[in-house]
Amino acid sequence: MIYASGVEDLTLDWRVCSRARLSRDPRFDGKFFIGALNSGVYCRSICPAPTCKEKNVRYFPTAAAAAEAGFRPCLRCRPECSPGTPAWLGTSNTVMRALRLISETGLEDGGVELLAERLGIGARHLRRLFLRHLGASPRTVANTRRLHFAKKLLDETILPMEHVAQASGFGCVRRFNAAIRATYNRTPTQIRRLARHASTLREDEYVLKLRFRPPYQWESMLGFLAARATPGVEAVEHGSYRRSIVLGNLQGYFEVSLAEEPDTLNVRIQFPDPRSLFLISERIRRMFDVNADWQPIARRLRTDPMLQAEVSAHPGVRLPGCWDGFELATRAILGQQVTVKGATTLAARLVRAFGGRLSAPNGLTHLFPRPDVLADAKLSDIGLPASRAEAIQALARTVCNGKIDFGRVADRDAFLKQLAELPGIGQWTIEYVAMRALGEPDAFPSGDIRLLQATGMTSPSALESRAEKWRPWRAYAAFYLWNSARASKGVSKALR
Numbered sequence: 110m111i112y113a114s115g116v117e118d119l120t121l122d123w124r125v126c127s128r129a130r131l132s133r134d135p136r137f138d139g140k141f142f143i144g145a146l147n148s149g150v151y152c153r154s155i156c157p158a159p160t161c162k163e164k165n166v167r168y169f170p171t172a173a174a175a176a177e178a179g180f181r182p183c184l185r186c187r188p189e190c191s192p193g194t195p196a197w198l199g200t201s202n203t204v205m206r207a208l209r210l211i212s213e214t215g216l217e218d219g220g221v222e223l224l225a226e227r228l229g230i231g232a233r234h235l236r237r238l239f240l241r242h243l244g245a246s247p248r249t250v251a252n253t254r255r256l257h258f259a260k261k262l263l264d265e266t267i268l269p270m271e272h273v274a275q276a277s278g279f280g281c282v283r284r285f286n287a288a289i290r291a292t293y294n295r296t297p298t299q300i301r302r303l304a305r306h307a308s309t310l311r312e313d314e315y316v317l318k319l320r321f322r323p324p325y326q327w328e329s330m331l332g333f334l335a336a337r338a339t340p341g342v343e344a345v346e347h348g349s350y351r352r353s354i355v356l357g358n359l360q361g362y363f364e365v366s367l368a369e370e371p372d373t374l375n376v377r378i379q380f381p382d383p384r385s386l387f388l389i390s391e392r393i394r395r396m397f398d399v400n401a402d403w404q405p406i407a408r409r410l411r412t413d414p415m416l417q418a419e420v421s422a423h424p425g426v427r428l429p430g431c432w433d434g435f436e437l438a439t440r441a442i443l444g445q446q447v448t449v450k451g452a453t454t455l456a457a458r459l460v461r462a463f464g465g466r467l468s469a470p471n472g473l474t475h476l477f478p479r480p481d482v483l484a485d486a487k488l489s490d491i492g493l494p495a496s497r498a499e500a501i502q503a504l505a506r507t508v509c510n511g512k513i514d515f516g517r518v519a520d521r522d523a524f525l526k527q528l529a530e531l532p533g534i535g536q537w538t539i540e541y542v543a544m545r546a547l548g549e550p551d552a553f554p555s556g557d558i559r560l561l562q563a564t565g566m567t568s569p570s571a572l573e574s575r576a577e578k579w580r581p582w583r584a585y586a587a588f589y590l591w592n593s594a595r596a597s598k599g600v601s602k603a604l605r
């Protein structure tokens with residue numbers, strides 16, 4: 110009765126689920142799903158429909174688990190809109206890595222075998238891990254994600270059916286129609302008729318809504334990104350963040366702001382190929398840490414008097430990620446031994462000299478330089494010290510020859526070890542990349558000057574042992590410490 114059978118290792122019990130369901134608590138949105146035996150549909154914790162009796166509901170850890178048990182998604186609360194899988198599933202690194210690969214490679218039909226091979230384990234073992242941690246097989250998890258994304262596109266865009274089918278990985282319209290009918294008992298056209306959406310958009314423009322579990326410190330997220338925005342590539346103004354993007358040979362941009370409806374980010378994407386929409390929206394989710402689950406983070410960090418006041422005063426600080434790992438690592442190298450402002454000046458020069466041009470109507474003028482361009486660029490021209498120029502070129506070459514692939518990190522430790530072998534990449538850069546490019550919630554750059562100052566520690570090793578009690582959320586602790594340093598000293602003085 111607690112969860113689908115065989116599911117263990119979950120931090121919620123049914124009493125917690127029941128309380129959250131009866132009070133429609135948004136903090137639990139996406140952390141579990143409710144199957145109603147009478148109607149055969151599954152719902153989010155916040156569903157506005159009248160609540161069922163306890164004996165008539167079943168709780169599931171994921172939407173895929175509810176789907177595997179034969180429940181259909183509710184058309185009222187739209188499970189496809191719930192915030193994504195939170196990091197508390199981090200109890201299984203393999204499952205988290207697998208989910209990451211599923212979202213990064215789009216929704217390809219490579220099958221469980223290919224996925225398992227990439228993760229370096231057997232397919233049967235992977236299936237067992239998925240059942241234990243998510244309550245559903247890898248195939249159902251991938252299918253549920255694909256269906257949910259298709260439903261979102263039907264509801265929130267005016268994309269033609271053929272493109273919806275492609276964008277959500279169905280390949281052809283026939284398979285797409287069949288899957289939607291089987292799941293929703295309605296045709297895609299009927300579903301679209303039920304939805305209300307803006308129609309003032311250009312043909313290659315989309316507005317998507319990304320839900321998060323409250324609280325969310327939007328201001329501190331924007332403040333952090335604003336201080337580091339690369340002119341021409343990124344811009345922060347009027348409460349929104351926007352940037353240019355490139356995938357393959359295609360370019361576009363996106364803009365993120367806080368929506369008027371509760372617990373939602375508004376994302377406007379302009380991109381010529383709708384098949385990339387899933388990947389783009391997944392990357393934006395990670396960049397803005399939409400999937401984070403605040404409660405366990407706060408519980409842990411509040412136990413330390415050093416962080417208690419800051420955490421209580423600013424609930425919901427998120428881990429700012431990045432759009433592109435290579436770009437972030439390059440920025441991190443540019444930021445070695447200079448202020449944030451100094452690094453931004455260098456980044457602006459780098460972009461003007463080596464970045465592609467973008468014609469967008471909103472002040473974005475450039476694309477961040479590609480690795481193959483930087484691999485052979487004369488970086489001394491922009492006033493970069495030889496050692497840092499060398500580091501950037503070594504990184505660019507390693508990305509070009511495929512030894513490092515930020516888009517497909519199957520093994521975090523092996524990836525970071527490879528990165529560490531490059532010249533000019535020290536421990537600080539490694540931890541910073543782990544934090545912001547891999548979204549590692551426990552990454553911690555203990556050699557960071559501002560962290561040492563903020564904590565009053567005299568050495569990185571002293572800070573390391575002080576930070577032990579913040580595990581597994583040391584990255585969040587670092588952002589609290591950085592934010593408090595920024596608030597007390599002003600943005601421009603902040604290092605890096």
Ligand SMILES: [Zn+2]
Nearest residue numbers: 152156183186
């Ligand atoms: Zn519902």
